[in-house]
Amino acid sequence: MNVELYERIWMWAASGLIVAFLSLIFVMTGLHAITPPSHFETVDPASLASNPEFSSPGVRPGPDGGVVVSVVAEMFDFNPNPIEVPAGRPVTFRLTSADVIHGFEVVGTNANAMAIPGYVSQFTVTFDHPGEYTIACNEYCGLLHHNMVAKLIVKKGTP
Ligand SMILES: [Cu+2]
Numbered sequence: 145m146n147v148e149l150y151e152r153i154w155m156w157a158a159s160g161l162i163v164a165f166l167s168l169i170f171v172m173t174g175l176h177a178i179t180p181p182s183h184f185e186t187v188d189p190a191s192l193a194s195n196p197e198f199s200s201p202g203v204r205p206g207p208d209g210g211v212v213v214s215v216v217a218e219m220f221d222f223n224p225n226p227i228e229v230p231a232g233r234p235v236t237f238r239l240t241s242a243d244v245i246h247g248f249e250v251v252g253t254n255a256n257a258m259a260i261p262g263y264v265s266q267f268t269v270t271f272d273h274p275g276e277y278t279i280a281c282n283e284y285c286g287l288l289h290h291n292m293v294a295k296l297i298v299k300k301g302t303p
Pocket residue numbers: 218219220245246247281282283284285289292
């Protein structure tokens with residue numbers, strides 16, 4: 145069969161791209177597990193009820209004058225809700241999930257992370273503007289995903 149030279153070049157180029165993309169998927173799933181990008185810390189999602197930290201999620205004083213907030217995301221709610229934190233001081237969120245992957249986005253800020261079952265996602269932000277913020281789950285997690293919101297209250301002065 146006679147195939148035009150340009151046709152052949154394009155066929156090989158297209159095949160090469162497909163092979164490249166497929167191998168990228170296999171490398172990422174095979175060699176790298178899905179983990180939160182923040183830091184590596186595991187937690188047993190089945191025994192959160194007896195976990196010293198996540199059995200009673202909430203806000204507690206942090207080491208740097210700020211606060212640490214432990215949050216459990218679970219279909220279709222965040223615990224605790226509402227979350228009350230001080231303005232102008234570092235707030236360290238520690239998130240995990242009791243079931244599937246959820247998102248944790250403080251709408252209108254750059255606070256945004258995934259809550260992944262089995263892992264602790266941690267990040268620190270400072271909210272300069274007091275007020276009420278919406279926390280939204282931005283990873284589709286099931287039928288009532290659109291209802292999965294919580295309230296963050298940033299208070300002026302001491303918490
Ligand atoms: Cu969710």
